[in-house]
Amino acid sequence: MDALHNQVFFPSSLPELFSAWTRFPDAVPFAGGAELLRNQGKQVLSLPRNILALEQLDELHRITRTERYLEIGAMVKISEIIRLGKTVPEALTQSLLNIASPQMRNLITIGGNICNPFRRLDAAAPLVALDARFELRTADEIRWVSASRFSTLPGPLALNPQELLTRIRIPLEQWQYSLYKKFSDQYPVDESGGGAVFMARIQKNILTDLRMVFAGQIVLRDKNSETVLVGKQLPLDRRDAVHFSELWKTFLSAVEIPGFMLRAKLFNFVESCILSLSD
Ligand SMILES: Cc1cc2nc3c(=O)[nH]c(=O)nc-3n(C[C@H](O)[C@H](O)[C@H](O)COP(=O)(O)OP(=O)(O)OC[C@H]3O[C@@H](n4cnc5c(N)ncnc54)[C@H](O)[C@@H]3O)c2cc1C
Incomplete structure (x- = not known):
């Protein structure tokens, strides 16, 4: 320097x-x-x-919407995405509203939030849960990487040297239940900080899909527990809800988690979300 x-x-x-x-x-x-x-x-x-x-790169400021996807350029500000309203999946909007102050949200870009080299920030958990994909470009190549592969932690981002995040593509599927929970309001957050998202898709009173993702100093998702409740009628039988919580407890006890409070906070979040879908 x-x-x-x-x-x-x-x-x-x-x-x-x-x-x-x-x-x-x-x-x-x-x-x-x-x-x-x-x-x-x-x-x-x-x-x-x-x-x-990156300010003068017009294509990084673009927002486009098709029937199936919302595409957001890396230089779009957090506040601009929030202003898109219902076009944006609820889980993502909730997480973006948790970022700093309105003034800071006018400054911080979605690309900067995703590419922060030190930790996964508020947008990370919903982007993984929503199966978002990132367009990465070098001088010679364009490649698409899933948010989950990009954000795998511990470890560096999946960005190569001289590679730029240019676009974020978010599938526009309907999630009837979305909840984002931030575990610390401080920035930079402490070890047990981060955010978790819980999403459920419900069709004709049947639970057809479920996602639960945490992102902070690590990224956590247990695909095994997500599948056990698919096809169940709502409200969920309490025993099924407890079974889901138990699977998460086992999953959490098997992974190394920073911060002694995080495991308990995450488990409480999982339990309260799933119980809210049960009788
Ligand atoms: C006071 C304050 C409060 C904050 N509160 C929160 C909060 O509550 N929640 C939260 O999630 N975050 C919070 N942040 C963090 C903020 O989201 C990050 O600092 C974010 O990285 C800033 O984005 P930016 O657009 O300003 O990026 P920059 O500061 O310009 O860049 C950040 C990093 O990303 C790289 N980068 C940026 N764009 C690209 C791209 N397109 N391709 C490749 N690399 C790129 C840069 O080289 C740099 O390493 C806060 C930050 C501050 C200063």
């Missing part, structure tokens, strides 16, 4: 961006800047030596 020799590039097309990135492989994408400028109280900012400002 050398404040006197910073270079900031403002590419207006992806070929321009990748040409600068090839010349300066250490360059860092700059989206809303909330993370890159965090805790910088000094007069002179400490920034990466080479910065790729």
